[in-house]
Amino acid sequence: MTRNDIDKIKKELDDLRNRIRYHDFKYYVQNAPEISDHSYDVLYRKLKDLEDKFPELRSPDSPTQRITVQPLNGFKTIEHKIAMLSMDNTYSEDELRDFDKRVKKNIEDSNVEYVVELKIDGVSVSIRYENGVLKSGATRGDGYRGEDVSQNLKTIKSVPLRLIPQNSEAVPSVLEVRGEVYMPKDKFMQINKLREQQNENLFANPRNAAAGSLKLLDSSLVAQRGLDIFIWGIGEYRGVQLDKHSRSLEYFQKLGFRVNPHFHICANIDEVIQCCQKWAQKKNSLGYDIDGMVVKVNSFKMQHKLGSTSKAPRWLIAYKFPSQRAQTILKDIKVQVGRFGTLTPVAIVEPVNISGTVVTKASLHNQDQIERLGVKVYDHVLIEKAGEIIPQVVGVLKEMRTGKEKNFSMPKSCPVCKGKVKRLPEEVALRCLNKFCPAQIKNSIKLFVSRDAMDIEGLGDALIGQLLEKKVIRDYADIYYLKHEDLSSLERMGDKSAQNVLSSIQAGKERPLARLIYALGIRHVGVHVAEILADRFNSLEELIESGLSSLSDVEGIGPIIAGSIVEFFSIASNRKAIQKLKDAGVNIFQKKSLTSSYLSGRIFVITGTLKNYSRKEIQDAVKLNSGRVISAVSSKVDFLLSGENPGSKYDKAKKLGIKIINENDFNRMINKRG
Ligand SMILES: [Zn+2]
Numbered sequence: 001m002t003r004n005d006i007d008k009i010k011k012e013l014d015d016l017r018n019r020i021r022y023h024d025f026k027y028y029v030q031n032a033p034e035i036s037d038h039s040y041d042v043l044y045r046k047l048k049d050l051e052d053k054f055p056e057l058r059s060p061d062s063p064t065q066r067i068t069v070q071p072l073n074g075f076k077t078i079e080h081k082i083a084m085l086s087m088d089n090t091y092s093e094d095e096l097r098d099f100d101k102r103v104k105k106n107i108e109d110s111n112v113e114y115v116v117e118l119k120i121d122g123v124s125v126s127i128r129y130e131n132g133v134l135k136s137g138a139t140r141g142d143g144y145r146g147e148d149v150s151q152n153l154k155t156i157k158s159v160p161l162r163l164i165p166q167n168s169e170a171v172p173s174v175l176e177v178r179g180e181v182y183m184p185k186d187k188f189m190q191i192n193k194l195r196e197q198q199n200e201n202l203f204a205n206p207r208n209a210a211a212g213s214l215k216l217l218d219s220s221l222v223a224q225r226g227l228d229i230f231i232w233g234i235g236e237y238r239g240v241q242l243d244k245h246s247r248s249l250e251y252f253q254k255l256g257f258r259v260n261p262h263f264h265i266c267a268n269i270d271e272v273i274q275c276c277q278k279w280a281q282k283k284n285s286l287g288y289d290i291d292g293m294v295v296k297v298n299s300f301k302m303q304h305k306l307g308s309t310s311k312a313p314r315w316l317i318a319y320k321f322p323s324q325r326a327q328t329i330l331k332d333i334k335v336q337v338g339r340f341g342t343l344t345p346v347a348i349v350e351p352v353n354i355s356g357t358v359v360t361k362a363s364l365h366n367q368d369q370i371e372r373l374g375v376k377v378y379d380h381v382l383i384e385k386a387g388e389i390i391p392q393v394v395g396v397l398k399e400m401r402t403g404k405e406k407n408f409s410m411p412k413s414c415p416v417c418k419g420k421v422k423r424l425p426e427e428v429a430l431r432c433l434n435k436f437c438p439a440q441i442k443n444s445i446k447l448f449v450s451r452d453a454m455d456i457e458g459l460g461d462a463l464i465g466q467l468l469e470k471k472v473i474r475d476y477a478d479i480y481y482l483k484h485e486d487l488s489s490l491e492r493m494g495d496k497s498a499q500n501v502l503s504s505i506q507a508g509k510e511r512p513l514a515r516l517i518y519a520l521g522i523r524h525v526g527v528h529v530a531e532i533l534a535d536r537f538n539s540l541e542e543l544i545e546s547g548l549s550s551l552s553d554v555e556g557i558g559p560i561i562a563g564s565i566v567e568f569f570s571i572a573s574n575r576k577a578i579q580k581l582k583d584a585g586v587n588i589f590q591k592k593s594l595t596s597s598y599l600s601g602r603i604f605v606i607t608g609t610l611k612n613y614s615r616k617e618i619q620d621a622v623k624l625n626s627g628r629v630i631s632a633v634s635s636k637v638d639f640l641l642s643g644e645n646p647g648s649k650y651d652k653a654k655k656l657g658i659k660i661i662n663e664n665d666f667n668r669m670i671n672k673r674g
Contacts, residue, residue, distance in 0.1 A: 006057075009050070013057055020063040021164055021256075027257045028158040029230075052647040061133045061162040066154050071218035075147035077140035081236045084126055084178065085308055087294065093273050096295065099317045100269035103297060106314065107305050113298040116275045117263045119318055121289040122182030122205045123214055126235055127153060132163040132171040139214065151205060152214055155177040155223035156181065164256035174190040176235030177257060183210040184287050187226035197452075198526035201342060206289050230260040232294070244298050250638050265298065280321045288652065292320040323383040326359070327397065328352040333364065333377060333408045337416045337439035339558050341432040345370060347381065347393050354385050363393040366429045367410045372399070376405035400545055414439075420571075424523075425560070435521055436475045436573050444521050448476040452527050453519035454508040458501040466490050475573075476519070477580035505562060511633065513590040520578075522568045524561045528671055532556045533565075535623075540578065540588035544569045599669060603636060606645035607650055610663060618666070619673035633658065641666055 020043055027033040027040075042579070044063070051058050058065070090096055104110055126146065127137040137153035138146035153159055165171055185192075188206040192453045195202055203209035213225040231252045242248045246265050253259050262279075266272045276293045283290050297315040298301050305568055306314040332348040345364040352359055362383040364370050375381065375396050382395035410430055412420050419434035435444045445464050449456040459479070467473045472486050482505065487498035509520075514534035518527050525533070526614070536554050537543040551562035568574055582588060604622050606629060613621075618641065633640065633652045640653040640660045653660055661669075 007154060009054060010057060011586060013047070013054075013062075016043060016050070017059070017062050017162075019043055021049060021160070021162060024063060024157055025160070025164055025256050049647070051080075052649075053645075055648050056488075063161065064155070065161065067220050067223050071220075072151065074216070075215075075217075077141075077145050078136055079145050080126055080138065080141075080146045081176065081359075082144070083126065083143050083308075084140045084146070084235070085312050085318060088312045089292075089318045089320050091320050091322060093276075096273055096276070096317070096319060099295070100272075100659075103302075103306065103315065107302050107399040109302070112302065113270075114266045114269070114272050115249075115263055115296045115298050116266055116272055118279065118286075118290045118294070119261065119294045120180040120182050120230055120232075121205075121291045122180040123207070123211045124178065125149065125153060125181055125214075125229075126178050127159065128164060128235075129172075129177075131173055132165075134161045142670040149214055151219040152216065152222040153181070153229075155219050156227050156229055157419055158228055158258040160256045161510055166254050166256075169251070169254045170240060171255075172237050173239040175237045175240070175255075177231045177252060178233035178235055179229045179231035179257075181210055181227050181229050182206065182288050183213065183225065183227055185289065186287065191225065196340075197447075197450075198524070200524065201340065201429065206426070213277060228288075229258060231257040232260070243300055244513035245296050245300065245303075246298055272321045276319050283321065289634070293319050294318050297409035324354045325382055325394070326352045326354045327380060327382055328359075328378060330379050330381045330393070333370075335411055335415045337414060337432055337437065339440055339443040341414075341433065341434070341440050343410065343414070343421060343430040345408070347375075347383075349383065352383070354383070354391065357385075359385070359391050361382060362393045362534075362670060364393055368428050370408060370410075375408075376401075377408055378402075378405045378637055388417065419573075425563075433567070433571060434573055436577070441475065445473070445476050445479070447521050448519045449508075450519075451583045453515055454511050455515070456501075456508045456596075458497070459505070463490070463501070474579045475580075477577040477584065480509070480581065480586060487660055509584070509586045511587065513540065513588065515583075516586065516588065520568070520574070523564045525565065529561060531555065534590050539592045544575075544578070562595065599625035601637040602627040604629045604639050604641055605631065605633050605637050605649060605653070606641045606643070607653075610641075610643040614661065632653065 019648065020040075022044070023033065023035055023040055033040075048064050051064055055109060068070070082090065090099065097361075100112070103112055106457070122251060124140040125137055126140070128135045134150075136148060136161075137150045138148055140146050142155065154161060157243050163171055163175075182240060183206040187204060188203065188209050191209060192202045198550075203212065208229055209225070213222055213227055216222050216225075216595075233245075234248050240251070242251060246263070249263060250258050264275050266275060272295055276295075279293055291615045295317050297306065303313070303315040308314060329350040330347045331350060333345050334348055336344045336346055338344060343366075345366065347362045347364050349360060349362055362381075373393060373396050375393060380397040380400040382397070383391045384394045385391045412421065414432035414434065414437055415432050416435040416439045417432065419432050419437055421430045421432050423430050432439065434440070442464055445459075445468075446461065448454055449459045450462075456479070464473075467482075467486075467490075470490075472482070482502065484498055487493055487501055488495055512534065514527075514531045517533050517540070518525060518530035530552060533543055537546060548562055548566050551557055551565055552559055599622060602622075604618075604627060607616055610618070622629050630637070633656065635656055635658075637653070637656075637658050640649060640658050642650055642653075642660050642662060650660070
């Protein structure tokens with residue numbers, strides 16, 4: 001290729017990248033897309049193909065580089081050039097007025113303009129750009145050093161990888177922006193719903209969900225969490241003049257950042273207070289959580305003059321919405337077992353009125369929280385009701401102790417079934433591991449009969465409840481032993497409907513192995529993982545017999561999943577239920593509709609444009625014949641299926657001596673009887 005050709009390709013790449021950046025900005029920042037999703041996909045695909053073809057022309061700020069495939073082993077530390085201090089909090093109007101007085105006294109000026117912003121309940125981060133390109137991103141950490149979460153921040157589509165200045169705005173040579181990463185409420189509900197289906201612990205609130213997601217080591221998982229960001233502040237900057245905070249917010253917007261639109265410039269503290277009151281009323285109308293307002297002195301010159309204490313700047317303050325707190329006595333701590341087996345300590349308190357409702361219980365979350373608070377039985381405690389969440393114990397009045405207080409520790413066995421409890425490696429809570437624990441059994445059965453599992457129609461919530469109550473069933477295997485009279489004798493259950501339920505139970509015996517594996521409710525084994533397991537192991541027996549090491553060898557099964565599977569089958573009650581399933585004649589084998597064993601165990605990579613098949617069709621055909629399609633060429637690959645205009649994979653395969661075939665060859669292969 002000539003120099004000229006390369007320049008032409010470079011130009012095309014630049015052009016595509018800029019167009020995609022522009023549409024990302026329109027879609028994710030301004031919420032005003034100009035092209036259809038399909039047209040966008042076409043552009044993106046074009047860029048991706050061109051970059052695949054010329055990997056040496058790839059660029060780290062390309063829109064295709066938002067997700068890195070390789071998970072990290074841990075986060076590095078990044079030092080903040082300018083400290084990310086925390087904020088002082090206030091809870092009342094009087095305290096806001098005191099703040100105003102302090103500011104005016106310190107700067108010796110009675111005219112102070114403020115900016116009031118929503119205090120987004122998320123995770124603070126700092127993102128650094130050099131010459132307009134994203135260099136790194138870090139969490140706040142201790143204010144001086146944070147964790148390098150660059151990879152994860154890049155997955156947030158409203159974070160520009162390259163700044164997009166509008167109206168020929170100058171790009172600063174250095175710019176550090178600070179912002180709040182958050183999870184929108186609807187995404188939060190969606191993710192918790194999914195976690196519920198996969199038997200995973202639910203996130204307590206969107207903030208925890210955002211924090212947990214940002215700390216994941218695998219950025220491809222972060223990309224699925226739907227995080228978003230609002231930029232609210234500035235760190236180090238060079239090559240631009242700014243005199244006011246409000247100007248910097250406008251400037252951020254011009255550079256392509258997402259800034260929360262609800263910021264207000266207030267001429268005095270009365271306006272600030274009005275603004276805070278207004279949002280205290282309106283806070284629930286937003287698509288994300290806020291826990292207060294942030295009040296900042298607008299002028300940078302004044303900010304500079306005011307300076308900071310070692311903990312927080314003197315030129316800003318957080319106004320927290322009035323929380324609903326009360327003081328009472330903790331009489332006892334009871335441990336509840338949730339429907340996923342989580343043990344939660346609950347404080348039983350002397351009844352107390354908090355804004356109109358009588359509160360008798362408050363959550364203590366887990367053992368860690370009990371230790372953090374240092375709470376003992378008979379302590380005087382502070383409890384708080386925030387939003388819709390159940391009240392929680394937030395403080396202990398240790399000065400009121402009499403010496404009669406008693407220590408508390410979590411039980412060693414499940415308070416409901418006396419079964420084994422365990423603190424799982426990646427969790428703070430203890431869990432009862434017995435799927436048939438009365439606290440969990442209903443949920444286990446609901447999962448077992450659900451559509452993605454054994455898909456048993458007619459066995460609804462109410463019916464399961466009735467059967468459990470009458471002790472007709474004690475675990476999910478008992479379903480297969482139900483007799484006509486067990487059902488027809490129940491309330492609101494006629495002869496006909498009893499018959500229907502029984503037939504759908506019978507039909508459910510023939511479900512594929514993957515569904516059965518999913519139905520067992522093994523932690524971390526969702527629909528997708530169950531399919532991988534069914535593909536790899538020919539029967540449930542084989543899966544049960546496989547040890548930790550052979551499970552960890554399966555692609556897509558990490559150590560946590562493998563550990564959870566081994567743990568599950570080591571529990572006697574689970575094995576007993578499985579024996580009952582087998583005795584009832586439930587299918588435990590992987591039925592392969594083999595057309596050829598010729599492809600069995602063979603690994604394929606596809607490149608270029610195919611004429612007769614879609615990539616999906618090829619993948620399905622290979623999978624059906626027990627082979628595999630992967631994306632990267634390496635020496636373990638058996639065949640490269642090459643279409644028109646193959647990419648760099650072609651050259652690599654050739655170099656490695658991998659057999660290269662075309663669509664016709666492939667066709668012959670799958671039609672060969674082996
Ligand atoms: Zn239990």
